[in-house]
Amino acid sequence: MSQLFSPITLRGLTLRNRTVVAPMCQYSAQDGFANDWHFAHLGRFAIGGFGLVILEATAVVAEGRISYADLGLWKDEQIAPFARIVDFLHSQGAAAGIQLAHAGRKAATPVPWRNGFDETDAEKAALHFESWTPVAPSAVIHAEGKNFTAPEALDEAGIRNVIDAFVASAIRADKAGFDTVEIHAAHGYLLNQFLSPLANKRTDQYGGSRENRMRLLLEVVDAVRAVWPEDKPLVVRLSITDWHPEGWSVEDSVALTRELKTRGVDAIDASSGGFEGAVVPVGPEYQVALATAVRKEGGLPSMAVGLLGDVLRAEAIVADGHADFIALARGALDEPNWPVHARHALGAEDYSLWPKQTARVRERDRALGHRHFKTA
Ligand SMILES: Cc1cc2nc3c(=O)[nH]c(=O)nc-3n(C[C@H](O)[C@H](O)[C@H](O)COP(=O)(O)O)c2cc1C
Numbered sequence: 001m002s003q004l005f006s007p008i009t010l011r012g013l014t015l016r017n018r019t020v021v022a023p024m025c026q027y028s029a030q031d032g033f034a035n036d037w038h039f040a041h042l043g044r045f046a047i048g049g050f051g052l053v054i055l056e057a058t059a060v061v062a063e064g065r066i067s068y069a070d071l072g073l074w075k076d077e078q079i080a081p082f083a084r085i086v087d088f089l090h091s092q093g094a095a096a097g098i099q100l101a102h103a104g105r106k107a108a109t110p111v112p113w114r115n116g117f118d119e120t121d122a123e124k125a126a127l128h129f130e131s132w133t134p135v136a137p138s139a140v141i142h143a144e145g146k147n148f149t150a151p152e153a154l155d156e157a158g159i160r161n162v163i164d165a166f167v168a169s170a171i172r173a174d175k176a177g178f179d180t181v182e183i184h185a186a187h188g189y190l191l192n193q194f195l196s197p198l199a200n201k202r203t204d205q206y207g208g209s210r211e212n213r214m215r216l217l218l219e220v221v222d223a224v225r226a227v228w229p230e231d232k233p234l235v236v237r238l239s240i241t242d243w244h245p246e247g248w249s250v251e252d253s254v255a256l257t258r259e260l261k262t263r264g265v266d267a268i269d270a271s272s273g274g275f276e277g278a279v280v281p282v283g284p285e286y287q288v289a290l291a292t293a294v295r296k297e298g299g300l301p302s303m304a305v306g307l308l309g310d311v312l313r314a315e316a317i318v319a320d321g322h323a324d325f326i327a328l329a330r331g332a333l334d335e336p337n338w339p340v341h342a343r344h345a346l347g348a349e350d351y352s353l354w355p356k357q358t359a360r361v362r363e364r365d366r367a368l369g370h371r372h373f374k375t376a
Helices: 036-047 076-091 121-127 156-176 190-195 210-227 250-262 288-296 311-319 330-334 338-345 361-368
Strands: 008-010 013-015 019-021 052-059 095-101 180-185 234-239 267-271 302-305 325-328
Touching: 019 338, 036 052, 036 076, 052 076, 052 180, 076 095, 076 156, 095 156, 156 180, 156 210, 180 190, 180 210, 190 210, 210 234, 210 250, 234 250, 250 267, 250 288, 267 288, 288 302, 311 325, 311 338, 325 330
Parallel strands: 019 052, 019 325, 052 095, 095 180, 180 234, 234 267, 267 302, 302 325
Antiparallel strands: 008 013
């Protein structure tokens, strides 16, 4: 019996299996609104059998977008196209999550496949182009010469606005029908900027000691948990380590995870990195040990992510207790049917994870001697 394909329950949400699509920016929105690209892109993962599909970094305020083409949930009008996507994911048996985000000093960057800000005036009008000055814990640019903008430091009122914006967006996410919210506190974006001494140079109660640097994330979590329905799980994505000698460490993440647990967070999505000067040991499964650390020492279920995809290894990571979920990003783009295929590779002979409209794959498999019909 596969562990990867056994259901798991967090609060009132039962996922059909432990496979997750990690959030992936599509840089394809206008004024924050989801459109047919998002519908088709996300829908195919539900058709492919994933247990949970987490929507990309979705900005809680317009100035919190990584680029002008990010999704947003800063106004009520943005709810309806999300609800359409959520309804479709549900119709296919997948749960729907949304990553709520603020990019902080990494906001207002170009769409990655463009050559900087090279939009013509006509494209700017058509694409709803916008540019703005980002905000951050401290007025320190992320990196020089790389299309980042020098940010303004948030004052106390600005910090209060950020917390309120996470709350308002979480309420809208609930109205859209999402089953879970993932708070983005990773990859060097705003909440991660507050956590890390690499970006947080404040001298007030939000800077200095680890306790102070954790304050904003904990306030966001408390405020969101207070409005997010009791029966719906709350996930936090952390950069478990900055991979930098002067940065945030695994030990810091373990301490933070323990705090998050007491405040009603249900799982940690264990990523890493996001600041300049990091030395990242990129390779297969390079972040699994980080998911294991917060699971075993921090005491919360964890999601492993990053260069996963080998089916037997994915099964072993879950079965051996290294992580509770296996999240794929690029692997899902490459193979949206990864779960239905992986389930067969782990021995399933029925086609129950395939949507009924695709059930004739079985006839093809029998005729060609594929999967368990193989005789030789
Ligand atoms: C196209 C693309 C967009 C991404 N956008 C986000 C995002 O919106 N939020 C986030 O936390 N991570 C984002 N990531 C990181 C992924 O969620 C994931 O952590 C990373 O790609 C490693 O997983 P993988 O090896 O399966 O791709 C993105 C990655 C890709 C490839």
